[in-house]
Amino acid sequence: MVVRGSSRSFIETARRRQLIEAAVVTVNEVGYHRASLAEIAGRARIAKSAVAYYFASKEGLLLDVVQTVFAALGESVLTAVDGIDEPVARLLAYADAYVAHVDAERQAIAAAVEIVVSHRTADGTPLYLVEDEDDTALLRSILRAGIDQGVFVEMPLDVATGLAESVLDRAITLVQRNSGADLSVLRAHVVPFLFRALGATDD
Amino acid sequence: MVVRGSSRSFIETARRRQLIEAAVVTVNEVGYHRASLAEIAGRARIAKSAVAYYFASKEGLLLDVVQTVFAALGESVLTAVDGIDEPVARLLAYADAYVAHVDAERQAIAAAVEIVVSHRTADGTPLYLVEDEDDTALLRSILRAGIDQGVFVEMPLDVATGLAESVLDRAITLVQRNSGADLSVLRAHVVPFLFRALGATDD
Amino acid sequence: MVVRGSSRSFIETARRRQLIEAAVVTVNEVGYHRASLAEIAGRARIAKSAVAYYFASKEGLLLDVVQTVFAALGESVLTAVDGIDEPVARLLAYADAYVAHVDAERQAIAAAVEIVVSHRTADGTPLYLVEDEDDTALLRSILRAGIDQGVFVEMPLDVATGLAESVLDRAITLVQRNSGADLSVLRAHVVPFLFRALGATDD
Amino acid sequence: MVVRGSSRSFIETARRRQLIEAAVVTVNEVGYHRASLAEIAGRARIAKSAVAYYFASKEGLLLDVVQTVFAALGESVLTAVDGIDEPVARLLAYADAYVAHVDAERQAIAAAVEIVVSHRTADGTPLYLVEDEDDTALLRSILRAGIDQGVFVEMPLDVATGLAESVLDRAITLVQRNSGADLSVLRAHVVPFLFRALGATDD
DNA sequence: TATGAATGAGTATTCATTCAT
DNA sequence: TATGAATGAATACTCATTCAT
Known part of the structure; x- marks a missing residue:
């Protein structure tokens, strides 16, 4: 699990931003209800399971967006x-x-x-x-x-x-x-x- | 399957109205993307497959709404x-x-x-x-x-x-x-x- | 249920033949595994439930064919x-x-x-x-x-x-x-x- | 989803072979049109959804067989x-x-x-x-x-x-x-x- | 830090069958 | 004799999540 200390590591910040951008692109391309984690992760060129590493859940990612x-x-x-x-x-x-x-x-x-x-x-x-x-x-x-x-x-x-x-x-x-x-x-x-x-x- | 064109039977008209109302209630209660056929049929106190009997598809029902x-x-x-x-x-x-x-x-x-x-x-x-x-x-x-x-x-x-x-x-x-x-x-x-x-x- | 006496009525014989022919046409057009009762009955211009009247089951119809x-x-x-x-x-x-x-x-x-x-x-x-x-x-x-x-x-x-x-x-x-x-x-x-x-x- | 192209992992190759064999056994035992994913997956002692993980579709599996x-x-x-x-x-x-x-x-x-x-x-x-x-x-x-x-x-x-x-x-x-x-x-x-x-x- | 593997719960849809009329 | 109505069981497929590594 990601340590939620005072500050996020550089790489974590970058990955989160990358995923947020991928989520935006995905939602625009296929719509909210087909914007699965697989689609989002694919667009971010990251494994689906890696999303769980940076966001507690899919909902967490979307809320962050x-x-x-x-x-x-x-x-x-x-x-x-x-x-x-x-x-x-x-x-x-x-x-x-x-x-x-x-x-x-x-x-x-x-x-x-x-x-x-x-x-x-x-x-x-x-x-x-x-x-x-x-x-x-x-x-x-x-x-x-x-x-x-x-x-x-x-x-x-x-x-x-x-x-x-x-x-x-x-x-x-x-x-x-x-x-x-x-x-x-x-x-x-x-x-x-x-x-x-x-x-x-x-x- | 229900024959279109000629005219709808009394009971068919009633069932379709009932299902449309159930769909409205369901969407309001749980939101569009959780408004599954099971939820809608349940609220209409009807079998899930009965929905398929009156509407060609879930999309057909929602579009009718x-x-x-x-x-x-x-x-x-x-x-x-x-x-x-x-x-x-x-x-x-x-x-x-x-x-x-x-x-x-x-x-x-x-x-x-x-x-x-x-x-x-x-x-x-x-x-x-x-x-x-x-x-x-x-x-x-x-x-x-x-x-x-x-x-x-x-x-x-x-x-x-x-x-x-x-x-x-x-x-x-x-x-x-x-x-x-x-x-x-x-x-x-x-x-x-x-x-x-x-x-x-x-x- | 159809009375299985010594002989079938004229109309029953006709209906059975009609359904057998419809089954042949259906199987040829859409293949065995899509030859549903609805498809067969539709081609015979007969209600799906009427098939049950002349054949004990779908299997009975196909076996008759x-x-x-x-x-x-x-x-x-x-x-x-x-x-x-x-x-x-x-x-x-x-x-x-x-x-x-x-x-x-x-x-x-x-x-x-x-x-x-x-x-x-x-x-x-x-x-x-x-x-x-x-x-x-x-x-x-x-x-x-x-x-x-x-x-x-x-x-x-x-x-x-x-x-x-x-x-x-x-x-x-x-x-x-x-x-x-x-x-x-x-x-x-x-x-x-x-x-x-x-x-x-x-x- | 499994990435194609590059090369299959050892375990993926094994699983695919296992599923193909399970499909063969299933078709022989219950026939093509009762060879559902559930039957095949059950015989392979694997979750139904795992089949979807290794094959894009049931058709893909059967065609591979x-x-x-x-x-x-x-x-x-x-x-x-x-x-x-x-x-x-x-x-x-x-x-x-x-x-x-x-x-x-x-x-x-x-x-x-x-x-x-x-x-x-x-x-x-x-x-x-x-x-x-x-x-x-x-x-x-x-x-x-x-x-x-x-x-x-x-x-x-x-x-x-x-x-x-x-x-x-x-x-x-x-x-x-x-x-x-x-x-x-x-x-x-x-x-x-x-x-x-x-x-x-x-x- | 990252992922491949695996899964269980949930999805819409199909269909043979039953039954009251 | 015939049917419209209704259903339950089964189908392939989707997907967020978990976990060992």
């Missing part, structure tokens, strides 16, 4: 809004960064989303009910500030956050359905669309 | 907009009916959506790439008319349709994550949100 | 040699009639042979070990007479019968491998071949 | 005729070796023949229509030479080859019907029988 991918997305948007105070500008930065990240990391995003919607834990719980951290916290805080300051129209915060997320996630839907989709047209219109919906102007 | 559920949704919105000409009024009727239908048929909708996003045909094609009919045709036609008449803001039709659909589908996301979710708050805000986003007013 | 087909072959050769006394002439008549019958009834023969070589009874016994009557009795008696009279070379009777049968069955092999095979060339040479092998001349 | 068995038969006859030039002597060596091999390897031969006549590929094609190599090539070449040199009677080559094969295959029929059959009497007479049929003398 999800976590890794969404952590990167979270970091992108966090970096984008860093240092910006004004809600409208923050939302603009957030939305731009969000769609840009989806555009740039479409393979990883598509795979992670497919895993999230398809996977269930042993007791049947879907993954989006398992998430410990709230991915929408940042978006929520931006909207809260904007509504409080009166630059966005008055709305229940949950509703506003959910709808804004749905709008931005249109980018994900597009790359899922067509991995080569051109997002530039969407990117040109999604922010104005969202700003109008929130009762703001982006000028 | 999807078709049945979305046909009902399509009929709801079609009925709602029937006789209304003006784009703004038509969109209002459409959106209201859409969310109301999701609210009322949440079990069926949640299951059908999970099937659509999770299922792959034998050659690996996801279901949303297989659909022959365009579910968004009605919404698209409404938006086209509104944009043409200048009551909605100028936007590429594909983008407008996709974003509008994403907004409305927020209702589905909510019932998927929590089958007992209260949609009333969302219902009160989603139409104004969408109208603002499209540059229209609903007064 | 075998018996019917080989009875006809036996009758052909018996008729052919009838009234002929001289062994060489009898063998000539037998062999000619045998190959001619195979040629004429190739569909039925091919199916019956496939059943015989493929089918096993419930306890695993192959069909050729089940046969109660000896299909080779006539051929054996002809050869015995010929050897006794010194017109055929001296040979153990079993060996002679078996080899003669093998030679004649080449016709069956040909129609099995290719249902449209032209047997005329074989027919022209098989009798001289067999006669030479037995040390006789056919002039 | 056929190929192995007929390759050995082909090698026997090839070795027997090696270095012999004269057609009569070559045919004598061929026929003797053929029947001797059937006698010695009767279990394997019986099983392989039953597989060949019973098995169908997924699209329904019988095995003897699939064979790429021609098992009768050597026999054919011997007969062609003999006919050309005038030591065998003039006959169409296809007919001569087919009939000679049928004669020799009488040995297979005997061991199939009775695995303990004594072939010595047949062996004493089959070659003279065949030589007479071909118009040759074996002195």
